[in-house]
Amino acid sequence: MPIEFRCSQCNALLKTPDDTAGRTAVCPKCGADLAVPTPERPLQYIKSVPLEDPGPRRFSPGENKAIASLVLGLSGLCFFCCCPIGLPCALVGLVLGIHGVRSELRRLAIVGIVLCSLALALNLGYLAYVLVQWLNAGI
């Protein structure tokens, strides 16, 4: 049965085979040197053993929204002169950014919101400019 314990530095839940009890291990998340706990005897071994790799990091739905907000904000800025693309990008990105603010990627979501706001202003400004030009040309 594998030993489960928490990293004393980052509090990550770690698993290691029970034959590693008492040895020193490196936390795969933060790199801290840890003593693998053993129920019977005190920890005094110094040989390092690798811990199971938890695999690639998975993003929570909130973090996905923060990332999507950033990408859509950049897209909205790039495509501002093409309103059918830029305007929806900016609007959807703004909503996703607001939803992603409570995730761990809060700063990314805020950058996404700022970019989407800029993109929205740019898109609406360009749309107004095109409409004014179109109206002037029509008269």
Ligand SMILES: [Zn+2]
């Ligand atoms: Zn750690």
